[in-house]
Amino acid sequence: MLSGVKASKTRSDPGIILNRKNFLEKDNKTSDFLHIGNKLLSWYGKNARDLPFRQTKDPYKIWICEIVFQQTRISQGLNHYNNFIKRFPDVKTLAEAEENEVLLYWKGLGYYSRAINIHKASQQIMNDYHGVFPADYEEILKLKGVGKYTAAAISSICFDGKMPAVDGNFYRVLSRIFADDFDISNSRAFSYFSQLAGFVMPENVGDFNQAMMDLGSEICKPKNPLCSECPVNDDCLAFSLNKTSDYPVKTKKVKASDLSLKYYFVHRNGQFLIRQRKDDFIWKKLFEFPTAISAELEPFIKGVKTVTHKLTHKNLTIEISSVEIDSEAVWNRFTSENEYTITDLEASHEKSFPKPLENYIQNSLKD
Numbered sequence: 001m002l003s004g005v006k007a008s009k010t011r012s013d014p015g016i017i018l019n020r021k022n023f024l025e026k027d028n029k030t031s032d033f034l035h036i037g038n039k040l041l042s043w044y045g046k047n048a049r050d051l052p053f054r055q056t057k058d059p060y061k062i063w064i065c066e067i068v069f070q071q072t073r074i075s076q077g078l079n080h081y082n083n084f085i086k087r088f089p090d091v092k093t094l095a096e097a098e099e100n101e102v103l104l105y106w107k108g109l110g111y112y113s114r115a116i117n118i119h120k121a122s123q124q125i126m127n128d129y130h131g132v133f134p135a136d137y138e139e140i141l142k143l144k145g146v147g148k149y150t151a152a153a154i155s156s157i158c159f160d161g162k163m164p165a166v167d168g169n170f171y172r173v174l175s176r177i178f179a180d181d182f183d184i185s186n187s188r189a190f191s192y193f194s195q196l197a198g199f200v201m202p203e204n205v206g207d208f209n210q211a212m213m214d215l216g217s218e219i220c221k222p223k224n225p226l227c228s229e230c231p232v233n234d235d236c237l238a239f240s241l242n243k244t245s246d247y248p249v250k251t252k253k254v255k256a257s258d259l260s261l262k263y264y265f266v267h268r269n270g271q272f273l274i275r276q277r278k279d280d281f282i283w284k285k286l287f288e289f290p291t292a293i294s295a296e297l298e299p300f301i302k303g304v305k306t307v308t309h310k311l312t313h314k315n316l317t318i319e320i321s322s323v324e325i326d327s328e329a330v331w332n333r334f335t336s337e338n339e340y341t342i343t344d345l346e347a348s349h350e351k352s353f354p355k356p357l358e359n360y361i362q363n364s365l366k367d
Contacts, residue, residue, distance in 0.1 A: 048210065051074065058158070059158040072110075083105060084106070092126065118145060152164060161206075164205065164209060166197060169220070177237065177238070179238045179241060179247065227244060265323060266334070273335065286354050296330060297334060302322045
């Protein structure tokens, strides 16, 4: 049981009641919780996942891995990370690359704005820091697309910084350890759990941050946590209360909005038309089909397919009309009057498309 934190009954009593909610609202300054962090370090030393980016302190590689795995599981993103690092082994190589090539090597990871941001940030490093990755937390934060979590992770792992890398794993682990019902959807959650982390954080913050990542992803899972295998289950108040499923507390849920899109797959003899999206809405800088056609092309519509797709905060309904033009004159006229790129199946592999459109291309031209 956590020293300094009291419950009114024992774990065996189903009527157990805590005498406090938000841990930081109480006076716990005299309580010692550093032993929890030290337990985590000991566990991490024996059980750390063997990952390629764990073998380096290169801030560039740590930065790329943190961005890659923000929205992607390790098992799903590892090959993407390895391929990306192989093609862009350092900041200079990435900064000098064409944006479309960076997007191509990001293909399959989704959230393409991340790729655009790391490309811009690499150019920042070359221009503002003479090609040397900044070591200071505040300077790392200035890089395009880098938030507090990523900056803390890079700073602590590579430069012995002392900031906790607070993310969903921290929210989950700490809220359960302290049975703390502070709402993680609250705008102050990052600050609150950063302060809470300070109670358990040992001197070696880099390894502590990585230990929390591993614990949160491998053991203290959102559902069905493996509490019997947890190295700090003796110190976990939620476990002692048999209430791990109650934490973390999140009351606000962002409701996904509905969005309808309409495309025309204009094609002739294995070739089809595409254009690159702008960077002011979803699917930034990815390629897409025409969104409108002239009246002259309407008789060539051969069929319509509707697909659905989910983004983080949007439910998409996408209508795609197949426009198969058998007239060379009509094809030439439409392509000359509009700023579209003519491509084919093989060449399209060198472009990055939204997943629903990529699937449509493969299914339409696979024969």
